[in-house]
Amino acid sequence: MAKLGIHRDFLQDLVRLERPIQQKVVETILKFEQTSHAGAHLEKLSNVRDDRLKSIRIDLKYRGIVLAPETGDRYTLLRVDNHDDAYAWARNRRISVNAATGHMEIRDTETIDATIQRLTRDTGSAVRPVFAHVSDADLTRLGVDAQVRKFARMLTDIGMLEALEGRLPQVQYDVLIGLASGMSPEEVWDDIVGSPKPEAYDPNDVDAAVRRMPDKVALVEGAEEIIELFDKPFARWRIYLHPTQRETAYRTYSGSAQVLGGPGTGKTVVALHRARHLAAQGGRVLLTTFTTTLTRSLTDSLRLLESDDEVLSRIDVLTVDQVARRAVERRLGRFTLVQSDEERAMWRRIIRRRELEYSETFLMEEWRQVVLAQDAMDLDGYLAARRTGRGKRLGPLQRAQIWRAITEFEQELNKSNARTYETVCATAARLLAEEDDKPYDHVVVDEAQDLHPVRWRVLRSAVSTGQDDIFLAGDAHQRIYDNRVSLGSVGIHVAGRSTRLTINYRTTAEILSWSLAMLAGEKVLGLEDEPITLAGYRSEIHGERPRLFGATTKNAELAYVATVVRGWIDAGVSADEIGIAARSGPHAQDAVAALTRAGIPASHLTRDKDAVEGHVQVMTMHRMKGLEFRCVAVIGVGAGQIPSAGAVRPLEEDATTHWNDLQRERCLLFVACTRARERLAVSWHGEPSPFLN
Ligand SMILES: Nc1ncnc2c1ncn2[C@@H]1O[C@H](COP(=O)(O)OP(=O)(O)OP(=O)(O)O)[C@@H](O)[C@H]1O
Numbered sequence: 001m002a003k004l005g006i007h008r009d010f011l012q013d014l015v016r017l018e019r020p021i022q023q024k025v026v027e028t029i030l031k032f033e034q035t036s037h038a039g040a041h042l043e044k045l046s047n048v049r050d051d052r053l054k055s056i057r058i059d060l061k062y063r064g065i066v067l068a069p070e071t072g073d074r075y076t077l078l079r080v081d082n083h084d085d086a087y088a089w090a091r092n093r094r095i096s097v098n099a100a101t102g103h104m105e106i107r108d109t110e111t112i113d114a115t116i117q118r119l120t121r122d123t124g125s126a127v128r129p130v131f132a133h134v135s136d137a138d139l140t141r142l143g144v145d146a147q148v149r150k151f152a153r154m155l156t157d158i159g160m161l162e163a164l165e166g167r168l169p170q171v172q173y174d175v176l177i178g179l180a181s182g183m184s185p186e187e188v189w190d191d192i193v194g195s196p197k198p199e200a201y202d203p204n205d206v207d208a209a210v211r212r213m214p215d216k217v218a219l220v221e222g223a224e225e226i227i228e229l230f231d232k233p234f235a236r237w238r239i240y241l242h243p244t245q246r247e248t249a250y251r252t253y254s255g256s257a258q259v260l261g262g263p264g265t266g267k268t269v270v271a272l273h274r275a276r277h278l279a280a281q282g283g284r285v286l287l288t289t290f291t292t293t294l295t296r297s298l299t300d301s302l303r304l305l306e307s308d309d310e311v312l313s314r315i316d317v318l319t320v321d322q323v324a325r326r327a328v329e330r331r332l333g334r335f336t337l338v339q340s341d342e343e344r345a346m347w348r349r350i351i352r353r354r355e356l357e358y359s360e361t362f363l364m365e366e367w368r369q370v371v372l373a374q375d376a377m378d379l380d381g382y383l384a385a386r387r388t389g390r391g392k393r394l395g396p397l398q399r400a401q402i403w404r405a406i407t408e409f410e411q412e413l414n415k416s417n418a419r420t421y422e423t424v425c426a427t428a429a430r431l432l433a434e435e436d437d438k439p440y441d442h443v444v445v446d447e448a449q450d451l452h453p454v455r456w457r458v459l460r461s462a463v464s465t466g467q468d469d470i471f472l473a474g475d476a477h478q479r480i481y482d483n484r485v486s487l488g489s490v491g492i493h494v495a496g497r498s499t500r501l502t503i504n505y506r507t508t509a510e511i512l513s514w515s516l517a518m519l520a521g522e523k524v525l526g527l528e529d530e531p532i533t534l535a536g537y538r539s540e541i542h543g544e545r546p547r548l549f550g551a552t553t554k555n556a557e558l559a560y561v562a563t564v565v566r567g568w569i570d571a572g573v574s575a576d577e578i579g580i581a582a583r584s585g586p587h588a589q590d591a592v593a594a595l596t597r598a599g600i601p602a603s604h605l606t607r608d609k610d611a612v613e614g615h616v617q618v619m620t621m622h623r624m625k626g627l628e629f630r631c632v633a634v635i636g637v638g639a640g641q642i643p644s645a646g647a648v649r650p651l652e653e654d655a656t657t658h659w660n661d662l663q664r665e666r667c668l669l670f671v672a673c674t675r676a677r678e679r680l681a682v683s684w685h686g687e688p689s690p691f692l693n
Contacts, residue, residue, distance in 0.1 A: 002073040004032045004066070005210070005217040014080055017062075019572015024058050025080055032056070032075070042066060042075075045087065049109050050094045052206065053078075055086065065090045067104070069207040076210055076217050078106065097209040098171055100143030100193045102201035103216065104209040105169035112151055112167060119154040127156040130180050138185040142175045142193060152176055159536060162502070166540050178243035191246055242266070248499040249273035256470040256487075257497035258448070258527065262537040263674035264506030267473035268446050268626065272298065274471050275444045276306045279314040283441035286462060287317045290447040292607065294626045295319055298446065316440075320455040321421050323462060324428035327439070328419070331431050336418040343420055346412060350405050358402070366390065367406050369482070372422050373453040379403045392653060422454050429457035438464050447626050448474030448527065452483040456490040465491075476526045477519060477534060480622060480668045482660075486529045494528070502536040506628055508543035511680045515546075515673040518691050522663055546673070546680040550688055554636075557685040558594035561633050564681045565600055565616060568631045573678075575601055576611060579629035580618040581672040583641045588618045591635055621672040632676035634669070638684035642669055642691060666691050 006014070006029075014025065032041050042054035056064040056077075063086040067076040079089055092110035097103070131139070131152050139149050148168055155161055158180045165173055171192065178188040202208065210217055248259050249270045259270050275287040287302070289295055299317045306312055316323075328335070338346070347360035356363075369390060376382040382403050383396060394402070413419060419427070432438070440463045445451070451459075463469045470492055487494060504512055516534065526532040547564065551557035561580070568578055580595075580602075582588040588604050595602035595616055602616040603609070611617050617629070624632075636642070643665035651658045669691055673680055682692070 002033060002035070002075060004029050005074060005076045007076055007078050007217050017080065021058065021062055021080075022572065024062070025064070025077075028056060028058050028064065029077070042068060045090055048091055048093075052095060053090045053093060055090065063087065067095055067206070067210070069210075072207050074207060074210060076104075095206055096145070096169065097201055097203045097206060098143045098169065099145065099201060099203065100141065100175075100189075100198070101171055101195060101212075102199060102209060103171065103213045104206055105171060107147075107169045108167035109147070112147055112164065115164060116147075116151050116154065119151070119160075129153060130155040130158060130161065131176070134179050134185065141198065142179075142185060142188055144172050144175060148172045148176075162536070165503070174243045178247065181244050181247055183243070183247055188243075191250075192243060242501075242503065244499065244501060245270050246273075248501075250277055253468050253471070253497050255465070255467065255497065256472070256492050256494050257468075257499075258472045258474065258494045259499050259501060260473075260475060260526065260532070261501030262475060262477060262504060262534045263671065264504040264539075264628070265501035265537070266503075266505055267475065267501060268298070268301070270501070271444050271446045271471070271473040272301050272305055275315050275442075276302065276311065278442040278444070278468065279311045280306075280308075283314065283468075284439070285315045286323060286440040286443045286459075287315055288320055288323065288443065288445050288459065290319065290450055290625065291623070292319055293605070293610075293623060294447060295322075296610065297627065320425065320451065320458050323439075324425040324455075324458045327428040327432050327458075327462075328424055332427070335424075336416065337424070338413065338418050338420045346409060347405075350408050350412075354401075354405055354408075356401070356405060362392070363402065363405060363409075365482075366402060367409070368422060368452070371406060372426055373485075375426070375454075375457070382406075388656070390654070390657065422452065425452075425454040425458050429454065429461050432458065432461035435461075438462060442468055443470045445470065445472040445474070447478075448472040449476050449479045450481045450483055450625075451485065452481075453485045453490055456485055456487070456492065460491045472527075474527060476524050476532055478625065478667060478671045479524075480625065480664060480671055482664065484525075484660075485527070487527050502538065504537065504539040505541075506677050507539055507674055508541050508678065509539040510543055510545045511673065511676050512537075512539045514680075515670055517693065518666055518670050518673075522666065524663070543678050546682055548692070549681065549683040551683065551685045554590070554685045555594075557635065557683050558591060559598075560683055561591060561635055561681070562595055562598035562600060564633060565595060565631075566598065568679065569600070573630050575614055575616045577630040578616045578632070579624065579627065579675055580616060580633045580635060581621045581624045581675070582618070582636050583621055583644055583668075584636075585620055587636050587641070588620055592618050621668050624672050624675050628675050628677055630677050631679040631681075632673070633681045633683065634672045635683050636685075637669065637682050637689045637692060639687035639689055641684070642689040 014022065035041065041056055045053060045055055052068055052070065054066050054068050056066050058064055058080060061082050062080060063083050064077050065079040065086055067078055069075065079086060081089060092108045094107055094109040096105055096107070098105045136149065139152065144152060161176055161180060174192045175188050178192055179185070183191070245266050259267050261267055271287065275285050279285045287298060289298060295317050302312065302315065302317065343364065344360050347363050351358065351360060351363065370376065370385050370387055371382060374385045376385045379400060383399055387394065413423060443459050443463045445459060459470060524532055549560050551560055565578055569575055580591050582591055592602045592604050600616060601614055602618055603612040605611055605617050605619040605623055643662055647665055648661040649657045673682065
């Protein structure tokens with residue numbers, strides 16, 4: 001009986017199809033395997049470069065492209081798309097056998113030839129070719145064949161190579177990227193080719209090549225197994241690494257290092273691999289991130305990546321606050337944690353007693369952003385502290401007055417054995433700095449862009465300075481809290497050990513380009529106060545354009561959101577793969593109520609409340625950080641809500657602060673929109689937000 005395998009590289013495309021089409025694909029596969037003469041289902045394609053490529057009918061509109069064997073009965077489904085796109089894809093493709101791996105590979109032979117011709121016309125550049133340091137013999141040994149070698153030899157810039165991703169045979173592309181990013185041919189062989197030793201493969205026997213790659217071409221047993229392939233591909237992707245990601249995660253660094261990149265470029269995936277790698281070598285690793293919601297998702301992902309309990313036992317996944325609390329309790333015993341409402345009340349009492357003309361927010365922020373951030377220990381330290389971006393100017397007398405209020409606040413905390421999150425961190429940083437025997441050998445930080453300096457100090461003192469001490473993953477374009485830090489000022493130096501990732505694996509090109517437009521013209525500073533860009537940042541996946549909708553009233557907007565969500569569910573997206581982002585908690589609650597009224601199960605995700613299985617997940621834009629969903633609705637994007645008036649300090653008070661606040665609100669909207677894998681809906685009532693242009 002004929003067997004139709006599914007090539008995993010195309011699983012991601014298949015997952016993006018509407019559920020009814022997916023079902024038809026399943027039916028087609030099953031029908032195909034049940035007939036005695038499989039070839040009867042296949043149609044010959046005209047004008048193709050490779051006549052082993054045939055078409056199979058999925059329904060009126062959709063076609064599959066199948067690689068048919070010259071002998072035998074193993075067929076491979078390579079792609080499913082609407083009729084014209086499927087045919088256009090097949091027309092330019094050629095199938096071959098990779099000489100190094102012995103696996104079947106696919107290339108867009110027409111585009112590669114056209115690029116070679118164009119580059120031939122453009123020759124004459126004096127720039128050193130990218131692969132000048134690699135011999136033909138090495139390229140050939142690594143499976144780079146004549147056509148791709150010819151192309152590679154013409155490259156003077158890695159961007160020219162990246163432009164052909166998806167067009168070149170994947171392994172050959174990965175080999176070239178690995179070599180271009182500084183890996184030696186031996187490292188590329190071990191990491192990308194992966195075979196134990198070179199072997200001679202028959203370049204014409206594609207059937208044998210397909211049989212050699214059972215991990216790439218899935219032969220499925222029945223309907224359930226096919227459906228599982230559709231449902232769980234993302235867990236599998238989490239363990240696949242692009243060579244640049246692999247090199248970044250597995251390299252040995254002489255000190256601290258960082259990986260940067262826009263949303264969805266796999267920074268978290270790299271951080272996970274790094275943590276696992278360091279633990280597998282015997283190190284005690286702290287894997288830390290911003291919120292407990294994110295630590296939970298890191299813990300789950302880590303389990304996907306590593307099954308050895310001994311390795312896992314060497315990795316602590318904790319927020320910095322949890323690390324700090326452990327350190328303080330170990331040395332000083334238990335204490336009471338003051339929540340922000342209570343803290344506010346304490347400041348209010350001090351303002352009343354001292355008849356100060358400052359608001360409690362101003363004093364709280366002065367303490368947090370100036371005193372704690374710069375570790376000012378006494379009045380002299382505070383007088384010398386920089387107050388950049390703090391608005392209101394303060395003379396020495398005013399500073400002395402504020403310092404007395406701060407001292408009173410700290411004394412009050414001490415009297416009742418109470419601490420705020422920040423004072424726990426400040427104390428922990430001091431205690432850990434005194435310890436010779438550090439709790440960790442390595443620290444891996446995800447979502448690094450938003451950590452307050454006091455938290456960086458905890459991390460700095462939790463590990464000794466040296467090789468592979470701190471590895472951080474972050475993106476300053478996603479900075480959504482008012483915590484700016486220059487890493488150098490907290491003793492972390494990453495110069496020369498920084499990698500930028502540019503391929504977005506999460507979001508479609510349509511959603512990405514729309515979201516990026518919101519940041520156009522913004523000057524964003526990185527973690528070392530250097531200007532950074534998203535140049536070259538892109539997605540190779542295509543889908544629908546974002547849907548925009550303006551309603552006249554809030555209720556009309558929420559009714560629209562319920563209709564959109566209903567449409568997604570009807571198209572086969574499960575409710576818990578849908579995320580809804582609102583600027584404020586109360587607005588998120590209103591959305592839950594509206595969805596529930598419309599008969600759609602929904603719940604509000606908060607600091608203490610996890611996602612509910614089978615429910616649409618509604619949360620604030622801040623909580624969306626680091627998460628991802630198949631479909632996302634960003635709601636309440638009106639002029640009155642975003643930028644949020646309370647989050648932007650007035651221009652008259654301080655221009656820098658004002659523009660920083662506005663940029664943060666923009667980034668917040670950008671973060672929320674880039675959580676969507678396949679579909680994005682953005683709505684508002686009244687006037688749209690100025691960020692929507
Ligand atoms: N090499 C890869 N191939 C395919 N998918 C990948 C790859 N790397 C990452 N992904 C997938 O891309 C998505 C985004 O990855 P990840 O969450 O690590 O990105 P990120 O850079 O941390 O994003 P953000 O900054 O927005 O939080 C995930 O679904 C992940 O599984």
